[in-house]
Amino acid sequence: MSQLDFETWSNGIFQILLNQKIRQVAYVPDAGHLHLIRRCQESERMISVPLTTEEEGVALLAGAWLGGDRGVLLMQSSGVGNCLNMFSLTKVCRMPLLMLVTMRGEWGEFNPWQVPMGQITEKLLTTAGVLTFPVFASGMLEETVDAAAKMVFEGPAAGAVLISQRILGAKTFEK
Amino acid sequence: MDSNRSLHYPLHRREVVEQVLSQRGTMLVVAGLGAPAWDVSAVGDEALNFPLWGAMGGAVSIGLGLALAQPSRRVMVITGDGEMLMGLGSLATVAVQSPPNLAIVVLDNERYGETGMQTTHTADKVDLASVASASGIPTCGTIKDHDGLRSVLPQILAEKGPVFFNIKVCAENLPLVLPPKDGAFLKDRFRLALLGNNAAC
Numbered sequence: 001m002s003q004l005d006f007e008t009w010s011n012g013i014f015q016i017l018l019n020q021k022i023r024q025v026a027y028v029p030d031a032g033h034l035h036l037i038r039r040c041q042e043s044e045r046m047i048s049v050p051l052t053t054e055e056e057g058v059a060l061l062a063g064a065w066l067g068g069d070r071g072v073l074l075m076q077s078s079g080v081g082n083c084l085n086m087f088s089l090t091k092v093c094r095m096p097l098l099m100l101v102t103m104r105g106e107w108g109e110f111n112p113w114q115v116p117m118g119q120i121t122e123k124l125l126t127t128a129g130v131l132t133f134p135v136f137a138s139g140m141l142e143e144t145v146d147a148a149a150k151m152v153f154e155g156p157a158a159g160a161v162l163i164s165q166r167i168l169g170a171k172t173f174e175k
Numbered sequence: 176m177d178s179n180r181s182l183h184y185p186l187h188r189r190e191v192v193e194q195v196l197s198q199r200g201t202m203l204v205v206a207g208l209g210a211p212a213w214d215v216s217a218v219g220d221e222a223l224n225f226p227l228w229g230a231m232g233g234a235v236s237i238g239l240g241l242a243l244a245q246p247s248r249r250v251m252v253i254t255g256d257g258e259m260l261m262g263l264g265s266l267a268t269v270a271v272q273s274p275p276n277l278a279i280v281v282l283d284n285e286r287y288g289e290t291g292m293q294t295t296h297t298a299d300k301v302d303l304a305s306v307a308s309a310s311g312i313p314t315c316g317t318i319k320d321h322d323g324l325r326s327v328l329p330q331i332l333a334e335k336g337p338v339f340f341n342i343k344v345c346a347e348n349l350p351l352v353l354p355p356k357d358g359a360f361l362k363d364r365f366r367l368a369l370l371g372n373n374a375a376c
Contacts, residue, residue: 024240024243024244038363040205047243049239049243049263049268049270049272050268050271051268052264052267052268053264054232054261054267055232056233056236056264058233059232059233059234059236059237059262059265060231060236060237060268061203061240062230062237062240063236063237063238063239063240063241063243063244064240064241064242064243064244065240065366065371066203066225066237066241066244066362066365066366066369067203067240067241067242067243067245067361068244068245068366068369068370068373068374069243069244070242073239075259085229085230085231086232086233087231088229088230089227089233089237089358090303091231092228092357092358092359093359093361093362094358094359095362098355102179107206114224119269120372138356149213167177174345
């Protein structure tokens with residue numbers, strides 16, 4: 001994936017978040033969200049909330065929804081495991097929860113410590129009652145985020161777009 | 176460690192909550208699971224209360240999201256020491272956002288009250304107000320008696336936030352006063368009262 005491709009689809013997702021009136025953007029950073037996080041931080045229509053752990057984001061966005069704000073949670077697949085108990089809040093209160101998850105441990109992963117969680121991310125989400133929208137090609141990203149956001153906010157439902165390492169390029173520490 | 180010291184603290188949790196909420200005005204209230212939710216409900220089951228029956232460790236984060244969404248309203252998080260200990264990182268996140276309308280009150284009886292009154296870390300060395308202060312929350316304190324509570328009540332209710340007060344309360348088992356427990360009902364009731372017709376979208 002070229003830098004230009006990366007910025008193009010990140011910009012596309014940012015525009016969809018704007019169209020969906022997303023206001024609170026909670027995140028634990030991932031390289032795959034780098035450009036999107038930057039765009040959200042620069043937007044006067046959004047509040048960016050860096051977290052210490054992903055489950056904070058699930059609770060934060062529940063509070064946001066109580067107060068009338070839409071939000072999105074950006075994280076890496078390893079963060080999904082951190083959220084599991086907090087998904088009960090979203091489910092029992094029937095609140096919307098939109099998540100954009102960049103995958104690790106899934107396509108050409110160089111770090112074996114990422115593989116166990118990466119391999120069960122979608123199963124865990126499904127078990128927790130979260131809708132999943134896996135994407136393996138950058139050309140499908142924008143429409144998938146748009147489709148997921150519609151189902152999340154019109155549900156209300158919890159939904160996660162899973163952005164494959166195939167799109168992001170498997171991380172390496174090679175120079 | 177004197178694990179029984181909290182049996183003798185002079186402040187009672189329900190009088191503390193009564194004092195905080197008796198002048199609530201347009202305040203929005205998030206109550207942590209267990210005794211704080213029962214304490215808030217003992218003062219009155221209100222539409223603008225969001226009492227938790229789960230989501231342990233999430234009360235402060237819920238309050239933060241609400242405070243950011245509703246900057247013109249005072250948001251009061253009332254929770255317990257066990258719940259707060261599970262979400263210490265959220266104090267750092269609050270400090271970084273620094274919402275001026277958020278107040279956090281911890282009712283610290285040094286126990287896990289719902290599970291058999293086992294001691295929490297605050298019965299030992301952990302000082303929650305110091306954690307909050309070191310996280311960067313500008314106004315923090317520990318309150319141990321009635322004079323202390325009287326003197327900080329104006330700060331809890333109105334000082335520019337975020338503010339954090341850890342209130343040492345007597346470890347006691349009180350009659351349960353249970354709020355509704357259907358989360359969807361609590362959420363819809365809250366949003367209708369706060370947002371009116373906009374609650375539907």
